[in-house]
Amino acid sequence: MSKTFIIGELHPDDRSKxxxxxxxxxxxVDSNSSWWxxxxIPAISAVVVALMYRIYTAED
Structure with a gap:
C-alpha cells in the first residue's frame, strides 16, 4: 500500500495550503441538573416491571 503514497516531508510553502x-x-451539562x-427513571422502570409481573402471574 505504501507504493501508492509519496512518503516524505512537506515543503514549508505548501504547509499553509x-x-x-x-x-x-x-x-x-451540569451534573447537578440531572441527578434525579x-x-x-430506574425506580419507575422497576415499579412498572413489578406491576406487569404481578398482573401476569395473577391471571394464571
Whole structure:
C-alpha cells in the first residue's frame, strides 16, 4: 500500500495550503441538573416491571 503514497516531508510553502481541522467546542451539562434521573427513571422502570409481573402471574 505504501507504493501508492509519496512518503516524505512537506515543503514549508505548501504547509499553509493544507486545511486545518475546525476545533469543535465540547459543552458539558451540569451534573447537578440531572441527578434525579439517575434514580427516578430506574425506580419507575422497576415499579412498572413489578406491576406487569404481578398482573401476569395473577391471571394464571
Amino acid at each position: 493544507i486545511a486545518k481541522p475546525v476545533e469543535t467546542l465540547i459543552t458539558t 434521573t439517575n434514580w427516578v
